Amino acid sequence: MITQVLIGILSGAAILTAGILIGHYGISQSSSGAPPSWLKDVAKDVDESLIEKFLSEVDNIQIQENLRELTKVPHMATTAGDEQTVQFMLKRWQDPETGLDQAWREEYMVYLSFPDPKNPNKVTVVSPSDTVLHTAREKEKSYTPDQDDPEVVQPYAAYSPAGHAKGKLVYANQGKPSDYQLLNQTIDLRGTVAITRYGGAGRAAKAINAAPYGVLGVLVYTDPLDINDGLMSDIDETYPHSWYLPPSGVERGSFNTHYGDLLTPYLAAKEETYRIPAENITGIPNIPIQPVGFEDAYTLICDVKLDIFNHEEVKNSSNVMGVIRGSVEPDRYVIYGNHRDSWVHGAIDPSSGTSVMLELTRVLGSLVQQGKWRPRRSMIFGSWGAEEFGLIGSAEYTEQYFAKLSERTVAYVNVDIAVFANATLRASGMPSVQNILFAAAKQVDAPGLDSTSVYDNWVRYANRTSPALGIIPRVGYLSGAGSDYAAFVHYLGITSMDISYTYDRTKTNARIYPAYHTAYDTFDYASRFIDPGFVSHQAIARTAGNVLIRLADSLVLPLNCSDYAEILEDYLGTAMTLYEHQLRARNISMEPLKRAVASFRSAAAHLDRVIRTSDLANETPLKVRRINDQLMLLDRAFLDPLAFPNKHAYRHVIWASSDAGKPTFPGLADAFATAESSGQSRHWDKVHYHLSVLSQAIEGAAHTLVDVI
C-alpha cells in the first residue's frame, strides 16, 4: 500500500513535472510566444558596477606615457609630425586587445597658412635712414632640446597676409574697436604700426579693427601682467623654473574669425569641392600682423618694420575616427572628440586631451574586446585635424555627415586641453547636461585631496544658486568657437559639453596657462608644472568617461530639460531688465518671449513628470525611444539657419556668439546694442525681428517636449 501510494505520489509528481515543463516551455513557446531574447537588452539601464570598473582602471601612468609618445616631435597640422600622431592613433585604436571596433582616417584638403622657413618673418627697429637698430628674435630661446627641433615653427600669425609695413610704433592696448577709436582721437594713426597685447579681442580682429584707421601693420605680444602674474625674468622666475612664460615665448595662433575650411564654407573640403576665390575670404587680417615675445615687445621703439612672408597652401589634413558599435541602439551616437594637431609639441594643447582620450578608449576598448561590455548606443571617437587653424577637421566632418549626425547624435563631449591647472573641474555645456556632469563628478575623487569628490571640490571654486537646486557648481556656456564643439553646438544644434581641469583663481591671474601656443608647451612643462603625477588628467578621464558611459548606456537619456528651462528663465530675466523699458517705448512687446519661456518651462515640467511616473523598463521600448528622441533633439529645435546671416555657421539662437557681452539671448542683445547706438528705426526693426525669431524657436522647442500628439 505504501508502495502503491509512493508510486502514486511519484508518478503524480512526475506527471505534474511533465505538465509544468510542457506548460512552461511547450505552450509558452507556441501559442503566446516566449519572451524574445532581446527583451532584457532593450530594457537595460546603465550598470553602476561597470562604471566602478571603468573608474578603477583609468591609469594616470598610462596617460603620462601617452603624452610622452604624442609629444616626441612637433605635430602641427599636415606636417610629418602630424602624420606620426595619425599613425599612433590608428595603431592604438586598431589594437586587437585594447582597440575599438573599427578605426580609420578621413582626409580633407584644407586651406592653411604657414611662414616660409627659408624666408622667416622679420620684425626690426630701424632708424629714419633704414639702418636696422634691433631685430626681434626669429625663434624662441631654447631651454630643453625640444626647442631645438628643426620642426618648431617660427612664431607667426596664420592667415596674416604677406607684406611689408614700416611706421611709427603706437601702443593700441588690446586692439579692440574702442582702443583704436580712442587712440585716433589723439594720434593720426595713418602710416603707423600698432602694437597690441593678446586678449580682449579676437586675434584677427586686432588687425581688422586697425586697418580702417590707416594702420599699416600690427604686432601682438603676451603681456607679463596678463600671463605671468607680472613675472618676467628667465633667470629664476619663468620656465624652466616655473610654469611662467619666458621672455622670448610667443603665442602662435590662427588669425581667423570664422571656423572650418575658409575656401569651402558649408561644404566638406574634398578634392573637387568648389572653392571660393581666396580674395573673397572674410574675417582674416587685411594688413600684416605678427606675434612677438614680451622681451622684444619691450625693446621696440620708434620706427618698426614688419616683413611677413607667410604663404597659403591647400594641404591634406586627417581626422582619425574610431567607433564602438552600440548593441541596442546602434543608430544613436555619443561622440567624443579632441583635436590632434598642435602648434609646436602641444603637450597641453591638445595632447593632454588626446592622452586622456587614448586612456579612456583603452579601458573601454579592452572591455569590448574581452566581450565584457558593449554600449547600448554607439560611441564615435574623433581625433580632429587642423583645429589650430580654425576648428577645421571637426567642422568639415560635420559638413560631410550633416544629415546623419543631426538625426542621430545624442551628445558631443569635447576634451581639448584636459588640464590647464590642477585646482578644480571646469565644465561648460548646454544646461541639459548639468545633471550628468554632476552625477559623474560625484563619483570621482578629486586629485590630491582625501575623500573629496571632484564635485565637492568644484562647488567650492565655482558655484551659483539655482532656484530649484540651491548651491551647485556653475556650468559654463558654449557660446563661442573656442574648440571643436563649435560645429556641433552652433551648426548642428547637438547637445555638447567641454570638460577640463583648471586654475585656482586666487593663485594666478594668468589669462591661460603661460606656455599656450609656444615652444615651451612640452612634456617636461606638463609633467613638472601642470600636472605632476598626471592625477588631474586621471580625474578628467574618469569624469569624462563616466559621462560618456552614462550617455551611451542609460535607458532614459540623462539630459534634463527643466535645467534648460531654468537658464532660459535666467536669460529672460536679464533681457527684461535690460531691454523691456526701452522696447515698450518703441511699441515692441516682449510678451511673446515671456510666453515662449513659460511654455518651455511647463513643457519641460511635463516631460519630466512623464519620465518620473512611467515604468519605462517595462513599457514598450518605443516609448523610451520617443522620450529619448524628445531629449536628444531638443537643441535641434533652437536652430535657425537664417537668424545670423553675418555669422558663419552660427544657427543656435540661444548659444550663438555675441558682441554685446550681456548674459542673455545673443541675437537680441546684439540687435539691441546696434539699435541703441544707431537709433535708426530699421535697427529697432531688427530687434523686433530677433524677438520673433527667438520666441518662435523657444515655442518650437516647447512643442517638441509636450505630448507628442
Add this chain to the structure above:
Amino acid sequence: MITQVLIGILSGAAILTAGILIGHYGISQSSSGAPPSWLKDVAKDVDESLIEKFLSEVDNIQIQENLRELTKVPHMATTAGDEQTVQFMLKRWQDPETGLDQAWREEYMVYLSFPDPKNPNKVTVVSPSDTVLHTAREKEKSYTPDQDDPEVVQPYAAYSPAGHAKGKLVYANQGKPSDYQLLNQTIDLRGTVAITRYGGAGRAAKAINAAPYGVLGVLVYTDPLDINDGLMSDIDETYPHSWYLPPSGVERGSFNTHYGDLLTPYLAAKEETYRIPAENITGIPNIPIQPVGFEDAYTLICDVKLDIFNHEEVKNSSNVMGVIRGSVEPDRYVIYGNHRDSWVHGAIDPSSGTSVMLELTRVLGSLVQQGKWRPRRSMIFGSWGAEEFGLIGSAEYTEQYFAKLSERTVAYVNVDIAVFANATLRASGMPSVQNILFAAAKQVDAPGLDSTSVYDNWVRYANRTSPALGIIPRVGYLSGAGSDYAAFVHYLGITSMDISYTYDRTKTNARIYPAYHTAYDTFDYASRFIDPGFVSHQAIARTAGNVLIRLADSLVLPLNCSDYAEILEDYLGTAMTLYEHQLRARNISMEPLKRAVASFRSAAAHLDRVIRTSDLANETPLKVRRINDQLMLLDRAFLDPLAFPNKHAYRHVIWASSDAGKPTFPGLADAFATAESSGQSRHWDKVHYHLSVLSQAIEGAAHTLVDVI
C-alpha cells in the same frame, strides 16, 4: 481495476493539467517574465481586411453631400463663408460617432489683398478725349443663382497694386520675359497697357516682366484655345451647356511669386510677430494688373484704362486641425491635408478635395470611435486656410511647428482638387512613394470601368519604362509650389505626394478645368460636368485613404529608396548629356556628382537588402524603428537652406523649382543656363558651387542609408 485505472488516468490528467497551468501561467509570469502585452502591438503590420473594410465603406453619396454643404456659399479666405466652413469641419471632426480624437482651429494674422466692393476695379476703352467707348464687365454673367450671391468677389488680381493706367493696348502673348523682349524690338512699350493670356508664366510675372519696359498696366485673360478647346458661345457651347468657360468667365488668382504670408517670411504670422514693411515685399506686381473674360478681351482696342482699387489687409485666417492618435508610435505623423478656402464657391477647387477628406475621416473616425481600429502612427488632418493667396495656412503651420514636424513626419499627402476630370489617376510625389501609390491604386476599382483597377487604367494614360520595373504609371514630381505640399516638400523636406483624378488628353487640351477660379465652379458644375455620380471622387478617397492607412499601419514604412535612386540616375543622365561636355571644357568635373549618385544607389540597395532579409516582426522594435527612421528622414538629407538664396523657402536640392525647364537637378540647371547665357566666369563658378552642394547632399543622403555605424 478499471475504476482504479480510470481514477489513475483521470487524476494523472488532472495533475498534468494543473502542472501545465502552473507551468504556463505560474512560472512564466514569475521567473522568466511573461511576454509583455505590448509585444504583439509593436510587431503588428498593416491589416488587409481593415483596408478592405475602409474601401467598401467609402461612399460616393456622402462625398456628394459634403460638397453640397461646403459649396452653399462663396468661402473666400477670412470671409463669413470661410468661417461657415470652419464650423462645418469642426462639427464633423468633433462628432462623437464619426469624428476624430480631437479637432481644433489655429489662427494666423495674414496679409491678404481684396478688391473694394464699393469701388470696383474698372477696365474701359476710351477715346483719345477720354470718352468711355466700352466698359468691361465687373461681374461674370449669371446662369444659376450661385452667381448672384452678393458674396461672389469681383474678378481681380490679388496683390496687384491699386492704381490707374491708361495706354495703347498691345498683345504680349503670355507675358514671359521673351514675349516682352520680342515685342519691344518692334514697338515702343513705354506708356502702353499689355494684354496677356494665362499660362506660360506665373501670374505675377506677367506684370513684373512688363514693368522694366515702361508698360503701365497689364490685363490677363483666359484664351478659349487654351481652356475651351476653342469653343466660345454661351448659346449652346459653354456652361451651363458643357464644362467650358462662358465668355464672361474670369480666372481670379494670387499674383504672388512666393508662398506663405508675405509680411512674415519664415515666421508664423501671429499677432505680435515682426512684420516686414509692405514696401519690402518682393515677387508681387509693381504695376496694376487685372484679369478679364475673353468676351471683354476681344473687344478691347486702342486706348485702354485700368482703375484698380485693390487694398491689402491683415486678417485672421484659420486652419482646422484634427488628429487620430497613434497606438504604438504616436510620435510618428502621417499628415493629410487640403485647403478649405476658395475664390468663389470653389466646388472643384478646393471643395472636391475637402469632400473627399471628410468622407475619409468619417470612415476612419467611425472605426476609431467604435473601438475597432487605431493606427500604429498618428494621423494629422489639416484643413488649410488662405491657400489661394499663396499657400498661407499650410506654410504658417510648418513655420510654427518646424522642429516637431521635421523630426516626426513620415509623409504628407495632399488632395486639393480631387477631380479635374474623370479619366485617370494623376499622382506626383517623391520617387520613394511610387510603390505605395501603385499598391493602393491596384486595390481600387477604376470608376466607370468594369473589373479594371485604378492602376491598370492609369498605366494606359501615363506611363514610363523603369529600368527596374518595366512599364509602370508615370508619377510626377513636386517641383513647384502648386498646392499645400510646397512647404512640406521644399521647406521641411518631408516625403510628400499629391493625388487627383484627371483628363483624357486625347479629348481636351484645356489648360485646366475651364471653370477654375471663376464664379462657375459650383456644385451644379461639379455634379453635372466633372464627376456625375461622384465616382471619381470615391476612387480618390479610396486610393488616398489606402495610402494613408498603409503609411500609418505598416510595420516597415512603405517607402522605397531604390526607386529614388532610379530617378537620381535619370536626372544624372540628363545632366551628363546636357552639361558634361561644356563643363569639362571649363575644368569643372562632374565626377563627384556621378560618384554621389552611385553611392546613393548602392546604399539604397543595401537598405533594401536589410529590409528584405530581416525577420522584422520578431526582432527588436528598435531595429524596425531604425530602418523606418532611415526611410522617414531620407528627404530631410536633401535640404540645404543656403542652396537657393533667391528662392523663398526652397531648400530641397532635388525638387526645388527651376527656370531652366530641364528634367534634371534644378540648381545645376539654372546655374548652367545663367552661365551659358552670360559667359561670365563667376557664373561658371556658381555651376561648380551647385555641383558641390548637390554632390554633398546626395552623398549625405547615402550616408543615412548605409549601416548606421
